[in-house]
Every structure is written in C-alpha cells, then in structure tokens.
Amino acid sequence: MSELSRDIVHTTLPHLLVHRARTSPDLVALREKVRGVWRRTTWQEYEQRVKIFAFGLARLGFRRGDRLAIAGEDTPEWLIADLAVQALGGVTVGIYPTNPWAELQYIVAHSQCRFVVCGDQEQVDKILDASSNGTGLPLVEKVIAVDMKGMRKYDDHRLISWEDVESFSAEADTADVDRAWTGALETITPEDICIIVYTSGTTGPPKGAQLRHRNLLHSAAAIVRTYGLTADTYSVLCYLPLCHVGERICSMTVHLCTGGTVSFAESIDTIDTNIREIGPTFFLGMPRVWEKHRLNALIRLNEARPYQKWLFGFLYGHIRRRLEPKLAAGRAPRAEGVLERLEYWGAHLLAFRAMKKHMGLDHSIVRICGGAPVSPETLLFFAVLGLPVYQVYGLTESGGITFLQHEKAWLPGGAGAPIEGVEYRLAEDGEILIRSPTVFHGYLFDEEATQKALSPDGWLSTGDVAERAGDNEIRIVDRKKAIIITSGGKNIAPSEIENALKESLFIREAIILGEQRHFVAALIQINMDSVGKWAQDKGLAYTNYRSLSQLPEVNELIARDVERVNKRFARVESVRKFVILSKELDHDDGELTATQKVKRAFIEKKYAEEIARIYGKEPA
Incomplete structure (x- = not known):
C-alpha cells in the first residue's frame, strides 16, 4: 500500500482523491485520447475538476442523499461526476451505455434519480424517449450532457451542458468553492452508501x-496488498463499462489506492489498438475477453508462414509439458532454475514476444479474470506464454472481489483464497455463503430480496455453487440456478461443458440443455471470423452469418469439435445432439445481459423450435 496503511478502509473515495492531489499533484492520473493525442490529467487537476463539478451540482439543487444516474461510455467525466456526487453525500447509479431506453427508464425511475448525466446525444435521446413513454421520468429535474453535439436545438428545460454546470464555479469566489468542497467532505463517512x-x-x-465506501475500499485494499501494486506498477486501460463493479474497482477504487494511471479506450471498436498503445501493467478481463484474446492469437498464427507455425507449436508444446505438472500441483507457472529460465527466454524471443506484443500484454504484471469460470485450456495458453492469469471471485453484492488467486494460492480451476476479513462456508447444497466487510447494504427498495440474500447475522447467499480446493481455496462450479438435473436425476454443471466447447477456434458461444431431459444437448453459436476463414480456404460460398451457419460442411466441422469435447466427460454429460444458431446472440435482442452473460431462460423460450428439433416431443 506504499504510504497508505490498512486504515484506508476507514476513509472514503473522495478523501483518497484529496490525498492523491496533495501528495502527488503532478503525477498523471487520467489519460484520454483526443484527436489522436493522449491528453493527460494530473491528480491535482483531477481533484479540481471534481471540486468544480460538485459545486455546480450543489448550485443546481443536488443535496445529500440524492441520486444521480450516469449513462455514457467510459470517459474522465464519468469518474469526475461519480466522485463529485459521492463528495456531496449522494449516490451514483451507473447505467450501461448499451441499455435501451426501456431498461434505462426502469433503473432511473426505480432509483428515484433527480439528476442524470449523459455522455452524448444517443444517451440523451434515451432519456427523452423514457420521459415520453409509459410512466415517464417525472422525478428527473436535470439532464446534464457531456457532449452537446447535435442537441443545440433540443427544446427541453431539463437539458443543460456539462460546461454550464462547471461555469457556476467560475462565477463564484474561489474561496467559496474551496469552502463548499471542504465542508462537503467533512460530512461524508465510510459507512455512507456511495x-x-x-x-x-x-x-x-x-x-x-x-454499496458503501467501506465495501469498495476493503476489496480494493486487499488487491493492492496481495499484488504489491504501487503508482509505478499500476497502469490500467478502462474499457469495460464503468457501471460494472469490476471496472469501478480497477479504474476508480484501486486507482485511488495506488495513485497510478487510468487510460480510457476510445471506443469498443478500438480496444485492441488502445491496449497495444497503452501496454497496461494491470489488466482485468471477463472470460469472453480472455477467450477472444486466445482465439484471435491462434487465428493470426494460422495465417503465419509454415516455419513460424512449426516453431511456435514446438516451443509451445515443450513448455506446456513442463508447466502442466506444476499447475496440477498448485504451483505458480514460473520458470525455476537456470535451464528453465533459458528455455522460457528463448521461446519468448523466438516465438512468443510478437504474440504478446500484438495482444498488448507485453508490459503487463498482473492479469486477472473474473465474472464466471473460464476454460482451463485458455488459462493454460496464457501460462505457457508467460502471461499467467489469476482467477478471482466476487459479485456485486460482495463489493467486488472477495477471493484471489496469487502465487501461494494457484490451484487449477480454482478462484483463489479469501481476502483478509472474508469468512465463508458452504451450505448443504454447495452454495457459498460469505460474511465480510465487503458485503453490501441491501437492495434498494426491495426488502424481500434483501432478506433472501442477507441473513440476520450478516451471511450473504451468493447463488453460486462451490467446492473447497486445497487448504483454503475454492472452486466455483456454476450458478445455483444454472445447475441442470436430468430426468435420470444427474446433476450437471453446464459451464464446464460450455467452456470446453468454447476452447474450439470455431465456437463462440454454447448453451447446454438437459433440464429434466433424457440427454444433454447444446445450442451453438459459431465464431464468424474463424469459421468464415475456414470456409474461404475450403472454397465454400456464403454471404453472411446465417448462410455460413447453414452449410452442411460447417455442421460437420462443429460436430468434430463436439466429439472431441465429449471424450473428456462422462457419457451422461456428453453432448448427444446440437443445433447451430442461425444468428449471433445479441444484447439488443434480449439474449445477453449488458455484461454479455447468456439469459438461459429467455434463450430456451426464444429458440423453442430449435430445441424441439433436438428433443422432438419429449416434455421438458
């Protein structure tokens, strides 16, 4: 924690911002690319912008306990608004920028937000649609637009620009702005919901x-201590939506704890380019991110020259055979001894370096994966490259990360050991229960759901089935609601089979079926890029995803991969039949959540015809 002690959990996020501005005012805190140039914001400038925006919000009538929603892509203004609201004793409600207006309406209305910050015209239009449809948004008083492009002629009395909010401080005496800032900070505590x-x-x-300040800071402080992060070793690319608790932990909470640098991706389409430009030292990825990195690397390798493919395969296979026994024993996948180090550096120079650089991870020190179990093959791939990925476990209700893998807790398929202060136990059905300072305050305006999740003595029911692993580690089996019970009474964790299928270069998504059925089946979404390249090499004609998915040769291709996966599982867990989906799963169609998780119940209802082709008239 460098100069900060364990007492960090007894402060607040805005107080940490002030600490950074005082102790390292000229260090770079934020970087944003504007017209091709990375614009830097120092810690002193960061605090000043938060102070100015907080003053403007207060002038608009924002008071302690009020809620403000933020809808927009990741930008410095997202974090500035977040910390300004917290400094005033208010609460920030994040909204995914991909949410349609109906979902935005539900969240803003349910949370009773009086203020909304929108990143651009697209998000403002959603607010206007939500205001004029259904029950509307009668409580919203101000809509603050960061980028006013395209909205100068909008006629809505609630609409105000970000610059107009900041201008309140320019019209006031500097001493008054400073007094208001100091006075606000004196009223907030670690126990406040932020x-x-x-x-x-x-x-x-x-x-x-x-979530309270204490919840977030306890989790972040443990991450900093476990991995020894400092201002010099903490550089992160902000690319996941900031309303996601994982990105909030990395780009705000851990950032404030370390005093490092956050760089913002330009857009969802430029992430691969930006990560290569930034070369972050710390990288958080959901399973889909790591799987995509692996698949893209292998696709690129397939396009290499024959001798390059041979060399990579030879070195990869050699190091893999050396690492597998270590991983099986729960040892960290590092080179030990002079000979192993020479082998690793030789492989790095001859074959791995270019791949790591292309992924933008050549400068990374800590890489973590959270959100769901990830394929063991994917983890092994990065370990062989010398980029071991630590699996972590936590959920929104537990304040982010509560279990961490590290060099002394590294069992294959595990999620690490509990961070300091976390107690856990397994219920009779295997559900993991957690009690710790990170556990949330409860669900807003939903006492019934809160009581289901939180016991009177503070135990959080996570909804995840887990197993003990090693001395003090856990392994997440699957979501409790996702466990399949076949008609024969066999319990099956679908995520294990799905992850195994997604190890294929040609399978993007897999949904395992079998609840109260006689056998296990799957709905499969092919990987458009890799299958399309394969089809071109075979001289097969197609026009789009739909036509590609319907080629009989593609069905045979997927069948071979399914058969390979089946050899790893017991007969009752083998995929007997599958159907290739005729379209890619999409959040806008309600098939995926904003965090790209499959909505199983919705999928099974929407694709009832495809499922009927598998099971016929067999009752579900």
Whole structure:
C-alpha cells in the first residue's frame, strides 16, 4: 500500500482523491485520447475538476442523499461526476451505455434519480424517449450532457451542458468553492452508501445493490496488498463499462489506492489498438475477453508462414509439458532454475514476444479474470506464454472481489483464497455463503430480496455453487440456478461443458440443455471470423452469418469439435445432439445481459423450435 496503511478502509473515495492531489499533484492520473493525442490529467487537476463539478451540482439543487444516474461510455467525466456526487453525500447509479431506453427508464425511475448525466446525444435521446413513454421520468429535474453535439436545438428545460454546470464555479469566489468542497467532505463517512449497481437481470428485473465506501475500499485494499501494486506498477486501460463493479474497482477504487494511471479506450471498436498503445501493467478481463484474446492469437498464427507455425507449436508444446505438472500441483507457472529460465527466454524471443506484443500484454504484471469460470485450456495458453492469469471471485453484492488467486494460492480451476476479513462456508447444497466487510447494504427498495440474500447475522447467499480446493481455496462450479438435473436425476454443471466447447477456434458461444431431459444437448453459436476463414480456404460460398451457419460442411466441422469435447466427460454429460444458431446472440435482442452473460431462460423460450428439433416431443 506504499504510504497508505490498512486504515484506508476507514476513509472514503473522495478523501483518497484529496490525498492523491496533495501528495502527488503532478503525477498523471487520467489519460484520454483526443484527436489522436493522449491528453493527460494530473491528480491535482483531477481533484479540481471534481471540486468544480460538485459545486455546480450543489448550485443546481443536488443535496445529500440524492441520486444521480450516469449513462455514457467510459470517459474522465464519468469518474469526475461519480466522485463529485459521492463528495456531496449522494449516490451514483451507473447505467450501461448499451441499455435501451426501456431498461434505462426502469433503473432511473426505480432509483428515484433527480439528476442524470449523459455522455452524448444517443444517451440523451434515451432519456427523452423514457420521459415520453409509459410512466415517464417525472422525478428527473436535470439532464446534464457531456457532449452537446447535435442537441443545440433540443427544446427541453431539463437539458443543460456539462460546461454550464462547471461555469457556476467560475462565477463564484474561489474561496467559496474551496469552502463548499471542504465542508462537503467533512460530512461524508465510510459507512455512507456511495454507489448503486443494478444487477444484470438474468432471471428478472434488475435489483439495485447498495454499496458503501467501506465495501469498495476493503476489496480494493486487499488487491493492492496481495499484488504489491504501487503508482509505478499500476497502469490500467478502462474499457469495460464503468457501471460494472469490476471496472469501478480497477479504474476508480484501486486507482485511488495506488495513485497510478487510468487510460480510457476510445471506443469498443478500438480496444485492441488502445491496449497495444497503452501496454497496461494491470489488466482485468471477463472470460469472453480472455477467450477472444486466445482465439484471435491462434487465428493470426494460422495465417503465419509454415516455419513460424512449426516453431511456435514446438516451443509451445515443450513448455506446456513442463508447466502442466506444476499447475496440477498448485504451483505458480514460473520458470525455476537456470535451464528453465533459458528455455522460457528463448521461446519468448523466438516465438512468443510478437504474440504478446500484438495482444498488448507485453508490459503487463498482473492479469486477472473474473465474472464466471473460464476454460482451463485458455488459462493454460496464457501460462505457457508467460502471461499467467489469476482467477478471482466476487459479485456485486460482495463489493467486488472477495477471493484471489496469487502465487501461494494457484490451484487449477480454482478462484483463489479469501481476502483478509472474508469468512465463508458452504451450505448443504454447495452454495457459498460469505460474511465480510465487503458485503453490501441491501437492495434498494426491495426488502424481500434483501432478506433472501442477507441473513440476520450478516451471511450473504451468493447463488453460486462451490467446492473447497486445497487448504483454503475454492472452486466455483456454476450458478445455483444454472445447475441442470436430468430426468435420470444427474446433476450437471453446464459451464464446464460450455467452456470446453468454447476452447474450439470455431465456437463462440454454447448453451447446454438437459433440464429434466433424457440427454444433454447444446445450442451453438459459431465464431464468424474463424469459421468464415475456414470456409474461404475450403472454397465454400456464403454471404453472411446465417448462410455460413447453414452449410452442411460447417455442421460437420462443429460436430468434430463436439466429439472431441465429449471424450473428456462422462457419457451422461456428453453432448448427444446440437443445433447451430442461425444468428449471433445479441444484447439488443434480449439474449445477453449488458455484461454479455447468456439469459438461459429467455434463450430456451426464444429458440423453442430449435430445441424441439433436438428433443422432438419429449416434455421438458
């Protein structure tokens, strides 16, 4: 924690911002690319912008306990608004920029937000649509637009620009602005609720999980201590939506704890380019991100020259055979001894370096994966490259990360050991229960759901089935609601089979079926890029995803991969039949959550015809 002690959990996020501005005013805190040039914001400038925006909000009537929603892509203004609201004793409600207006309406209305910050015209239009349809948004008083492009002629009395909010401080005496800032900070405490994160809603309407400063800082402080992060070793690319608790932990909480640098991706389409430009030292990825990195690397390798492919395969296979026994024993995948180090550096120079640089991870020190179990083959791939990925476990309701893998807790398929202060136990059905300072305050305006999740003595029911691994580690089996019970009474964790299928270069997504059925089946979404390249090499004609998915040769291609996966599982867990989906799963179509998780119940209902082709008239 460098100069900060364990007492960090007894402060607040805005107080940490002030600390950074005082102790390292000229160090770079934020970087944003503007017209091709990375614009830097120092810690002193960061605090000043938060102070100015907080003053403007207060002039607009924002008061302690009020809630403000933020809808927009990741930008410095997102974090500035977040910390300004917290400094005033308010609560920030993040909204995914991909949410349609109906979902935005539900969250803003349910949380009773009086203020909304919108990144651009697209998000403002959603607010206007939400205001004029259904029950509307009668409580919203001000809509603050960061980028006013395209909205100068909008006729809505609630609409105000970000610059107009900042201008309030320019019209006031500097001493008054400073006094207001200092006075506001004196009123906030670690026990204050500072953010509300709405769950992704895979099984119903999203619920607003209320988190305190203490919840977030306890989790972040443990990450900093475990990995020894400092201002010099913490550089992160902000690319996941900031309303996601994982990105909030990395780009705000851990950032404030370390005093490092956050760089913002330009857009979802430029992430690969930006990560190569930035070369972050710390990188958080969801399973889909790591799987995509691996698949893209292998696709690129397939396009290399024959001798390059041979050399990579030879070195990869050699190091893999050396690492597998270590990983099986729970040892960190590092080179030990002079000979192993020479082998690794030789492989790095001859074959791995270019691949790591292309992924933008050549400068990374810590790489973590959270959100769901990830394929063991994917983890092994990065370990062989010398980029071991630590699996972590946590959920929104537990304040982010509560279990961490590290060099002394590294069992294959595990999620690490509990961070300091976390107690856990397994219920009779295997559900993991957690009690710790990170556990949330409860769901906003939903006492019934809160009581289901939190016991009177503080135990959080996570909804995840887990197993003990090693001395003090856990292994996440699957979501409790996702466990399949076949008609023969066999319990099957679908994520293990799905992850195995997604190891294929040609399978992007897999949904395992079998609840109260006689056998296991799968709905499969092919990988458009890799299957398309394969089809071109075979001289097969297609025009789009739909036509590609319907080629009989593609069905045979996927069947071979399914058969390979089946050899790894017991007969009762083998995929007997599958159907290739005729379209790619999409959040806009309600098939995925904003965090790209599959909505299983919705999928099974929407693709009932495809499922009927598999099971016939067999009753579900």
